[in-house]
Amino acid sequence: MKRRILLSLAGLAPLAARAQGGANGWTPNGPVRLVVPFAPGGSQDVLGRLLAQAAGPILGTTIVVENRAGAGGVLGGETVARAAPDGQTILLATAGQLTIAKAIGRRLPYDPITDFTPILYLSDSPVALLAAPQLNVADAPALIRLAQGAPQPLPYASTGIGTNTHLIMEDLKVRARLNVEHVPYRGAAAAFNDLQAGRIALMFVSVPSVLAASGAQFKVVAVTSRERFPATADVPTLIEAGVPDFEASIWTGLSAPAGTPAPIVARLAEAFRAAMATDLVKSRLDGLGVTPNGADGAAFGAMLRQDLDRWTRVAAPLHIQLD
Template identity: 45%
Template sequence: MRIGRRGAAGVLAGLLAAARPGAAEDWPTRPLRLVVPFAPGGASDLLARLLAERLGPALGQPVVVENRPGAGATIGADAVAKARPDGTTLLYGTPGPQIVNPSLMPSLPYDPVRDFTPVVSLVSAPNLLVVNPGLPVRSVPELIALAKARPGELTFGSSGIGASSHLAGEMLKLRAGIEVTHVPFRGSGPAIQELIAGRIAFLIDTLLLFVEHRASGAVRAIAVASAQPSTLMPDLPTIAETLPGFDSAAFNYLAGPAGLPAPVVERLNAETNSILAETGFRRRLAELGLEPIGGPPEATAATIRSEAARWREVIQAAHIRLE
C-alpha cells in the first residue's frame, strides 16, 4: 500500500489530534536507537541511515543507527525484543528475524510474533537473477531448459545457508522443477566473484549489487526476481512472467518491542509514512532500486504473517535447517 503526500500529512494530523494529551506530543524525550541486525555497509544499513536522518528531525530527537550483527540477525532482534517498550529502541526489520528464522532455526531467544510490535512497512527490495556470461542462456526459459537438459550439473551461489539468496535459488528450483546444486559462500561479495569467474552458473541476490557488474559485462542479468519490473532496470522481464507468482523480493519494515503504547506506534507510523511520501526520499529509493510501501501497522503485521508462511513452504520443501 502506498500513501501520497497529502494522505500521509492527513494521517499524521489526525493521529496527533486523536492521541491522548501529553502522550505522543511529549514523546520522545530522549534519543532513539534504530537497531540494524547486520554489519555496517550493507543495503539494510544504508536505508536505515537514510531513514534515521529524516526521522530524527521529525521526532525532535536524534535517531542513532546501532549495528548488532550476528546469528542470522537474531542478536539484534533479541536486543530489541528485550528493550523497554517506550519507543526509543526500534528494529530495522528484514526477512530474517520474524519471517524466515522461525522456520530455519530450531530455537530462537525470542517469540517472533509475541515479542514485537509492528510499526510500519518500509520498502520492498527486489532481487536479480544473473548468470555467468559464458552460460548459453539469455532468458529464464532458456535457463530452465538448460538445467533440465543437464540435471544436477548447474550450480547456483548464495551468501550463505538460509540467506535470502539461498532461499530465492531454492524457490526457483522448486517452481521450475529443476535439479541444480547450491554452493554457499560467506557473503554476497565472494558469491559474485565466483559467478564472474565462472565457477558457479547463476545467482539471485539484491539487484543493487549488480548494477556496475552488469554495466561492465561481468555478469548477464536475465530477469528481476520480484513480482513487478524494476524501475532501475526496466528493460528486464520478471521471473514471474515465466513462473507465475514467483517473488523473492525482501520485505523491510520497522518494529519495536512488544507493548509499545498505541500513541507512540501511531506517531512513528505517521512520521515514517510522511517520509516515504517525500519526493526526494522516493527519488533516492528509486536510485537504489527500492519500492516504497508504507501503510498502517496492521498491514505490516499481515505482511509479516504472509511472508513467513510463503518462505516456510520453501524452507520445508528444500529441507533447509540452521543449527
Template identity: 40%
Template sequence: MTETTRRQALLISATLLAGTAFGLTPALAQTFPARPITMVVPFAAGGSTDVVARIIAQKMSEGLGQQVIVENVAGAGGSTGAARVAKAEPDGYTILMGTVATHALNPLMLKRKPYDAVTDFTPISLLVVVPNVLVVHPSLPAKTVPELIALLKADPSKYNYASSGVGTPLHLSGELFKTMAKVNMQHIAYRGAGPALNDVVAGQVPIMFDNLPSSSEFIRAGTLRGIAVTTKERAPSFPDMPTIAEGGLSGYETYTWNALFAPPKTPKEIVDRLNAEALKAVKDPAVQERLKTFSATVVGSTPEALGEHVKAEIAKWTPVVKEAGVQID
C-alpha cells in the same frame, strides 16, 4: 495488622499502582519522544539494510525533534539484534529495522528460537522492498527464464548456483526457483555476496541469485547477464528486465524488505507517532531519490498491514525452508 488486613492493603496498593501506570501511558505518549531513539540494525554497517536505516533515521530525526541513532547489532543472521529489541522496554525508545531474514526466515530455520516473529514485536511500518535478481555468466547459453529452465532440465546434474550463504534470502530464492520450475541446481554457499559475485563474474559458478543493487554495475557492464528480477513488478532501474513470473513461473516472488518494529506492548499512541514519521520520511522526495539509487521500492504501510505481511511471509517461506531442509543451530 492481621494477615487479612495486610492482604487487603497490598491489593489496594497494587490496584492504585496499576491505575497510575495506565494513567501515565497517554501522558508519556504525548511527550514522546523526550530523548534520542535507538534504531537497531541487526546486521553489520554498509549493507542495504544499514543504508536504508540511516536514510530513514536521519529524516525521522527531523520530524520527531530527537535524534534517531542507528546502532549495528550484528550476529546470528540478524537474530541477535532482533532479540534485543524484542526484550527492550516498550516505550518507543528502542526500535528495530527488521527484514525478511529476522521476521520470516530465521524463525523458520533456527533450531533455538530467540523470539516469536509475530507475538514478540509491535509492527510499525513496512518501508521498502528491494528486488533480488537472477543473473548468469554471459557464457551460459540462456537469455530468458524459459531458456534457463530448459537448459537445467536437459542436464539436471551439470549446473550450480551461488548465493551469499546458507539460509539467506538469496539461497532460498534459488530453492523456490528450483521447486516451482521443477529443476535441479547444486547450491554453492559463500560467506557474503562479494565473494560469490567474484566467482560468477569469473565464470567459476554460472548462476546466482543476488540483491539487485549488488549486481547492477556488473549487469550494466556486461560481465553478468540479468535474466529476471524476482519481484512481482519490474524494477524501475532495469525496466526492460522481465520478472521471473513473466518468464513462466506464475506466482514467483521474493525480495528483501525493510520494516520498523517496536517491542511488544508498545502503546498505540507511540506506535502511531513512529508510523506517521516513518511515512513522512519515505514520502520525502529527496529520500525517495536516494532509495531509488539501489532499486528500492517505497511502500510505507500501516502497522496492521505490516503485521499481516509478516504472517504472509512466514506462510510463503515455510514450505520452501522445509523442502530445502535448512536448519541452523
C-alpha cells in the same frame, strides 16, 4: 516473553498517559534508538541512517542508529524484543532476524511474531536472477528451459545457507522444476567471480549488488518483483518469464517491542512514512534497490505471517542445521 506478561497494568499506566500528549498522540521522551541488525555500510544500514535523518525532525527528536550485527540479525532483534515498550527503541526489521530466522530453525531468544509490534512496512527490494556468460542464454525462459532439461544439476550460488538468496532459488527450483544444486558462499563477491568464470551457472543476488557490479560479465535475466524495477527497467520479471505469481522481496519494516501502546505506534508510523516521502530519502531509493511500501502495522504483521509460512514450507525439506 514471560517478562512481558508479568508487566503490571500499574506500570503501563504512566506510559499510556504520556502517549496521549504531544502532536498526533505522542512525543518521544528524548532520543529514539533505531537498532539496525547489521554492520555499518550495507544497503540496510544506509537506508536506516537516511530514515533516521529524515524522521528525526518530524518526530521532534534525534534518532540514533545503533548497529547490532551478529547471528544473522538475531542480536539486533533480541535488543529490541527486550527493550521497554515505550517507543524509544525500535527495530529496522528484516527477514534475517524475523521470518527466515524462524523458518530455518534458528534458535531465537524471542518469538518473531508475538514479541514485536509491527509499526510500518517500509520497503521492498527485489533480487535479480543472473546467468553465467558461458551458458549463452538470451533470457529467463531460455535459462529455465536449460535448467529443466539439464542432464546433471546446474550449480547455483547463494550468499550462504539459509539466506534469502538460498531460499528464493529453492522455491523457484520446485515451482519451475529446475535441475539445480546449491553451492553456498560467504558473500556475493566470491560467487560473482565463479559465476563469471562459469564455475557457477546461475544465482540470485540483491539488485544493489547488481547495480554496483558495473562491467561484470554475467547476464541479468529477471527480477523477482511483481512489476519491473525502475533501476533495471529493461530486465523482465520472473512472472513475465512464465513463472506464475513468482514474487520475492528483501523487505524492510519497522517494529517495536510487544505491548507498545497504539498512539506511539501510530505516531512512529506517521513519521517514518513521511520520511520515506522526503526528497532526501526518495533520491537514494533507486540506488539502494528499494521501492517504498508504506503499508500500516496491521498489513505489515499480516505480511510477516505470510512470509514465515512461505519460507517455512520452502525450508522444511532442506533440513537446514545452523545452531
